[in-house]
Amino acid sequence: MTYLKSARTLFALFLCLFALAAQAQTAAPAPAKLPNVVIxxxxxxxxxxGATSTTTVGYTAATVGVQALINAVPELQKVAHVSGEQVFQIASENMGNEQWLTLAKRVNALLAQPNVDGIVITHGTDTIEETAYFLNLVVKSKKPVVVVGAMRPSTAISADGPINLYNAVLTAGSQExxxxxxxxxxxxxxxxxxxxTKTNTVTTDTFKSPELGMLGYVVGNQAHFYRASTRKHTVDTEFDISKLDALPAVEIAYTYANVGPTAxxxxxxxxxxxxxxAxxxxxxxxxxxxxxxxxxxAKGVVVVRSSRVGQGIVARNGEANDDELDFVVSDTLNPQKARILxxxxxxxxxxxxxxQRMFYTY
Structure with missing residues (x-):
């Protein structure tokens, strides 16, 4: 009789443990769903x-296709479902208004799709800041858009492209x-x-945000943000390029000692x-x-006073009577970004x- 009671007790204990294990298995969190990122x-x-693994200047830009870039970083598949499109294949000094409009329209079309969580744009560094700011003003989504480049070609020793691309995809897929x-x-x-802005011709730490500072770091497979821009952007701007085929002609006149009116x-x-x-x-x-x-x-050309210095506010009615001249000041935008706005x-x-209101808003 004692034996039967012990057996029943053990059996009941087994059933209890089995039920707890099943409950724990059911309650276990499902694997995190990877975001969908388009490059x-x-x-x-x-x-x-480049011609050799030590060629870091004098290389040929824009020779590797998007799928080869993706294949070179297999770690991407651990942080996102990645797909790629080749929009252009150019050195970024050749980026222009036509390319910006094409790119922005494609970005907006992709971000409107529910199965796209973020976008990464690979880009040459010479005009990366301009393309990024243009998109900042015309993208109509809160989903992340990350522009990324490299200072060394893909064939160079310690090429920075792969880790930059990995960090860009990681950031584009992050809720942060x-x-x-x-x-x-x-x-x-x-x-x-x-x-x-780009601050050095060749070094890998060339991109900086003078005075105002960067937003954060990508460390430990995570995007860490410490501040955010207070100027309106993306969905909060008034600009719509959906029906635009061209942009108004705007140029930059650079100033220096002994400059004349020729330009x-x-x-x-x-x-x-x-x-x-400037x-x-x-x-x-x-x-x-x-x-x-x-x-x-007087002929109807809108004039914006900016500065070649690269940092600081251009004060309205400071070095010129802007009210009298009917000029606009660029606030803290450098000349190339003032041109875009x-x-x-x-x-x-x-x-x-x-x-002028727009320059103080964006």
Missing amino acids: LATGGTIAGT AVGKGVLVVMNDQINAAREV VNAFVAAGVKGLVH GVGDGSLPTKVRPALSAAR LMLALTKTGSTKEI
Whole structure:
């Protein structure tokens, strides 16, 4: 009798343990679902090749296709379901308005699909900051868009392209990057499109956000954000390029000691709609150039005072009476980014007051 009671007790205990194990198995979290990230390739050094493994200058950009870039980093499959498209295959010094419109429309079309969680754009470093800022103003989604490049070709010793691409895909697939605007991820750092700029011709740490600082790091297979840009971007902008086939002609006139009005006059004669003056200091207007800029404005050309310095605010009515001249100031945008915002602004209005508002908004 005692034996039977012991057997029943053991059997009951077994059933209890079995039930607990089954419950634990049922309650175990399912494997994390990997995000779907599309890589849009445009060429650049990240897709470049050199004559030898030590060729880090004098290489040929834009020779490696998108699938080869993906295959070279098999670790991508551990952090995202990755697919690729070859949008362009060019060196980024050849990136222009036409390519920007094509790229932006494709980005918006992809992000509108529910099965796309983020986009990575491989790009040459020479104009990466400009493409990123253009997209920052016209992408109509909060989903992450990350622009990435490399300073060394894919064939070089210690090529930075593979790790940059891995970090870009990781960031584009992260929830932390949602709503942060268009990002540039290189050298383990995350920068905002509006503030980032190339600061060195050859080193891998070239991309920085002077004064305002980067947004965060990619460390330990995770994107870490420490701040966000307060300027409006992506879904919160007023710009719509869906029906645009071209952008207004806007040029940059660079200022230096002994500069004359030749460049300004030539741009006006060519029919530009807008002109960014990359002035010295706080956007100062040299005596020889001021009359030409004033005449340009009188002819309907919108003039934006910017600075070649690269950091700091260009103060309205500081080095020039902008109210009297009817000029716009660039705030903290460098000349190349001021040109982008002015082009988009001119698709909406010719009012300098409205355009100035946009420069203080974006």
